[in-house]
Amino acid sequence: MPKVRQAAAELVRRxxxxxxxARKYGVSPGTITKWVKKAEKIGYHPIPTLSSKxxxxxxxxxxxxVRNIVEKRLITKRCSExxxxxxxxxxxxxxxxxxxxxxxxxxLIKKRSPWKRYHPHVDRPEVLNPGDLVELDTIHLMLDRKTxxxxxxxxxxxxxxxxxxxxxxxxxATSIEFIRKAERISLFxxxxxxxxxxxxxxxxxxxxxxxxxRYTRIGKPxxxxxxxxxxxxxxxxxxxxxxxxVRVINIELEKYLKYYNEKRLHLGLDxxxxxxxxxxxxxxxxx
Numbered sequence: 001m002p003k004v005r006q007a008a009a010e011l012v013r014r015x016x017x018x019x020x021x022a023r024k025y026g027v028s029p030g031t032i033t034k035w036v037k038k039a040e041k042i043g044y045h046p047i048p049t050l051s052s053k054x055x056x057x058x059x060x061x062x063x064x065x066v067r068n069i070v071e072k073r074l075i076t077k078r079c080s081e082x083x084x085x086x087x088x089x090x091x092x093x094x095x096x097x098x099x100x101x102x103x104x105x106x107x108l109i110k111k112r113s114p115w116k117r118y119h120p121h122v123d124r125p126e127v128l129n130p131g132d133l134v135e136l137d138t139i140h141l142m143l144d145r146k147t148x149x150x151x152x153x154x155x156x157x158x159x160x161x162x163x164x165x166x167x168x169x170x171x172x173a174t175s176i177e178f179i180r181k182a183e184r185i186s187l188f189x190x191x192x193x194x195x196x197x198x199x200x201x202x203x204x205x206x207x208x209x210x211x212x213x214r215y216t217r218i219g220k221p222x223x224x225x226x227x228x229x230x231x232x233x234x235x236x237x238x239x240x241x242x243x244x245x246v247r248v249i250n251i252e253l254e255k256y257l258k259y260y261n262e263k264r265l266h267l268g269l270d271x272x273x274x275x276x277x278x279x280x281x282x283x284x285x286x287x
Contacts, residue, residue, distance in 0.1 A: 002046035008032055009039035009047070061098060068092055069102045080109065119197070122214035130188040130278050133157040135227035136179070136195045138170055139235065143243055151249070152178040153234065155227045159281070161186065161261055161274040162230055166249040170198075172205035179209065187278050196224060 004025065011021045012032065022029045038047050061069075072083045084099045103109040127133050139151040152175065153164045163182040167174050183190055192212040195201035206213050216223035238256040242249055265271045272280075 002048050005035045005047035006039065006045060009035045010044055012036045013039070013044065061094070061102065065092065065094060066102055069094070069099055070106055070108065073103055073108050119215045122212075124194075124214065125192055127158045130156050130159045130161065130281060131186075131191045134190045134193050135224050136175070136193060136201070137224060137227045137231060138198060138200060139231050139239070141166075141239060141243060141249075143245075149243075149246055149249065151234075151239065151253075153227055153231055154179070154182050155230050156186075156188070156190075156274075157226050159188075159274045159277040160226070160230075160266055160269060161278060162234075162257060164234060164253050164257060166246045166253065168246055170200040172200060172202055172208070175200045175205050176208055194224065196221075 008021050008025050008027075009032075011024075012018060013036070018029045018032050018036075022032045025032070035047060039045075068087065069083065072086055076082060076086060078086075080096065080100045080103055083103070084094070084096045087094060087099070100109065104111075125132050134154060134156050136152070136154050139153060141149040141151060143149060149166055149168065150170045151164055151166045152170075153162065155162045163185070165178055165181065167178075179190070179193070190211060192214065193209065194214050194216065196216050197218060201215075221228055234256070238252060239249070242252045261274045263273060265273060269277050
């Protein structure tokens, strides 16, 4: 319809009669006249459809009430329920639904994305042995404006043993391949995996991995604090020095991971290495 209104107004502008154009489009001459006036005002562009929202309602909120709701939200920076209770405590009687609707109209409320799937909560396990909790993440490396390389990273929370590998793309299948490669070279089994809500760790990934799995809370990177800190270390000590291609990065990663797991001392492990932490745990189990 916006383009139809534009075409009708354009015909009148070219010299066609209003009644002739009205018969062509099957509307009244008065409607064509309104379209022409609108086009003269906004230019001969597609004329948008007017909102069906009523201009006035006997029970609509007063401007002062709307202003109080907006100001309270900006001051407290809290959710609708808190804003509603704060206003009630100050003697302003307004319904919770009105507060939510007002905040939404003023773009002051965060709505859950319809594309985000709900994931039931899974308790974080008590980390007593290697493999009790393994965190995963991906690093995006921009080689140029169009080329991107993805580095999968993994860390065992107990021993701080790590593994990483670069790929040209990310997917659930690639994530599973990465985990299986890591588990083949590790000295322990992965009992539970923890990831963020990235598309490479989606529903199909969870169904195919055949391991216990839990998601971090949305917007809470501290839940994956161990892998986030390792990502920074990896970038500073290795990746920032080699940004060539996947093959070269994987060669350098293999060298760096051997150093990280076997020689690099960790303050979080009382100046031990991840490998020595794993070995000491194995000796305790044997004893």
